[in-house]
Amino acid sequence: MFPVLQSLRGLLILIQSVKPKNTQLCTCFFFPRQLKTGTMGEDSSVTLFREYLRLRTVHPEPDYDAALRFLDGIAEELGLPIKKIEVCPGRVVSVMTWEGTNPSLKTILLNSHTDVVPVYQEHWKYDAFAAVKDSEGNIFARGTQDMKSVTIQYIEAVRRLKAEGKKLMRTIHLMFVPDEEVGGHKGMETFVKLPEFQELNIGFALDEGLANPGEAFTVFYGERNPWWITVRCPGNPGHGSRFVENTAAEKLRSIINSFLDFREKEKGRLNTSECFTLGDVTTVNMTMVKGGVAYNVIPAEMDVSFDLRIPPTVNLQVCFEEQIKQWCKEAGEGITYDFAQKHMNQNMTSTDESDPWWNAFSTTCKAMNMTLEKEIFPAATDSRFIRAVGLPAIGFSPMNRTPILLHDHNEFLNEQVFLKGIQVYERLVVALANVPAMTCDA
Ligand SMILES: CSCC[C@H](NC(C)=O)C(=O)O
Ligand SMILES: [Zn+2]
Numbered sequence: 558m559f560p561v562l563q564s565l566r567g568l569l570i571l572i573q574s575v576k577p578k579n580t581q582l583c584t585c586f587f588f589p590r591q592l593k594t595g596t597m598g599e600d601s602s603v604t605l606f607r608e609y610l611r612l613r614t615v616h617p618e619p620d621y622d623a624a625l626r627f628l629d630g631i632a633e634e635l636g637l638p639i640k641k642i643e644v645c646p647g648r649v650v651s652v653m654t655w656e657g658t659n660p661s662l663k664t665i666l667l668n669s670h671t672d673v674v675p676v677y678q679e680h681w682k683y684d685a686f687a688a689v690k691d692s693e694g695n696i697f698a699r700g701t702q703d704m705k706s707v708t709i710q711y712i713e714a715v716r717r718l719k720a721e722g723k724k725l726m727r728t729i730h731l732m733f734v735p736d737e738e739v740g741g742h743k744g745m746e747t748f749v750k751l752p753e754f755q756e757l758n759i760g761f762a763l764d765e766g767l768a769n770p771g772e773a774f775t776v777f778y779g780e781r782n783p784w785w786i787t788v789r790c791p792g793n794p795g796h797g798s799r800f801v802e803n804t805a806a807e808k809l810r811s812i813i814n815s816f817l818d819f820r821e822k823e824k825g826r827l828n829t830s831e832c833f834t835l836g837d838v839t840t841v842n843m844t845m846v847k848g849g850v851a852y853n854v855i856p857a858e859m860d861v862s863f864d865l866r867i868p869p870t871v872n873l874q875v876c877f878e879e880q881i882k883q884w885c886k887e888a889g890e891g892i893t894y895d896f897a898q899k900h901m902n903q904n905m906t907s908t909d910e911s912d913p914w915w916n917a918f919s920t921t922c923k924a925m926n927m928t929l930e931k932e933i934f935p936a937a938t939d940s941r942f943i944r945a946v947g948l949p950a951i952g953f954s955p956m957n958r959t960p961i962l963l964h965d966h967n968e969f970l971n972e973q974v975f976l977k978g979i980q981v982y983e984r985l986v987v988a989l990a991n992v993p994a995m996t997c998d999a
């Protein structure tokens with residue numbers, strides 16, 4: 558045997574003898590990542606995905622440092638520069654950049670958030686941070702759909718394109734942001750206003766979407782505006798045994814009725830129109846009630862909070878807020894309200910075939926025999942901040958044949974669906990990065 562082979566064999570035996578139990582050794586032992594978590598026969602992209610899922614970037618105290626270290630390692634592997642911008646104390650946005658052959662052109666943003674929502678572990682089949690894969694290839698973990706899959710799919714698509722020696726015309730930025738799940742205030746909302754964001758010279762953005770249980774893939778070109786409102790109802794206090802006039806509870810009842818009657822109407826509109834999805838109607842949900850100190854004390858104030866989601870086609874200021882004011886007036890004296898969220902921007906991204914970005918996106922999907930269903934996103938993502946600064950953004954997570962399980966128990970994604978998504982991004986990244994120069998590039 559050649560000496561070099563002999564010493565390799567020796568090294569392999571040595572590694573075998575010191576590897577921890579339950580760790581399978583991959584033959585490609587030059588790659589430390591696969592040595593750590595690799596499973597025999599598993600695609601290395603899936604292994605990387607499962608490794609990322611195990612990082613506990615979960616609220617209320619996400620381990621963002623772990624995510625930053627992980628992303629640093631990836632940038633090193635890919636040979637890409639990574640820039641970190643601390644937008645608020647302890648809240649860092651990372652941007653990995655693959656420079657195009659014409660860096661003066663508008664760039665493509667591949668955005669994803671690193672945080673995930675908490676779990677009710679007792680309702681999960683497996684540890685929500687173990688990334689267990691069952692016999693059908695379903696990977697269970699918080700973030701499999703929302704949206705650690707997309708992060709790794711972007712990375713793996715870029716890795717493969719680079720390995721093939723592809724050169725792209727436009728620069729690609731992979732952006733990883735914190736705090737999307739808690740409203741984005743210390744993440745994307747602040748970042749889009751910083752000069753570092755401007756310097757990225759973004760022309761078009763991709764961000765998260767939702768799974769689709771059928772064959773089709775859903776794409777989102779706009780979002781409903783979240784309004785989180787608390788209505789405060791003051792009233793006369795007194796003894797719980799009397800008929801006190803003008804109580805907080807009577808006003809509260811009127812407010813609740815107004816909001817919930819409207820809820821019924823909107824539910825009816827959704828259920829009677831075949832072409833409506835959730836994004837096309839306003840949802841109203843009463844989410845909190847506060848007030849009262851004792852059984853026999855009529856309270857001086859009762860408050861009620863609602864989560865409203867309003868389609869971008871509704872006239873927010875003139876119609877919607879006027880309606881709320883009217884409901885408050887009808888309910889009695891002294892009622893006030895305030896907002897914890899009140900998003901007003903209603904920009905939508907063009908999905909007209911004449912739009913060069915959309916055309917590149919949709920033509921690529923068509924070429925891969927993918928059917929697209931265009932919708933308004935029912936909840937709120939970081940895309941709303943990107944659109945609010947005038948940039949086009951499409952919400953897209955390539956997960957068809959998958960139940961929508963974001964924020965739910967037993968969130969999972971099948972590894973085949975995940976792997977197909979990487980191929981989809983490989984094609985999309987090439988198509989978007991090669992959209993010919995246009996007027997916005999000047
Ligand atoms: C309004 S900030 C909260 C953001 C959150 N996003 C998602 C996707 O659940 C939501 O829509 O409630
Ligand atoms: Zn998300």
Ligand SMILES: [Zn+2]
Nearest residue numbers: 674703738963
């Ligand atoms: Zn989410």
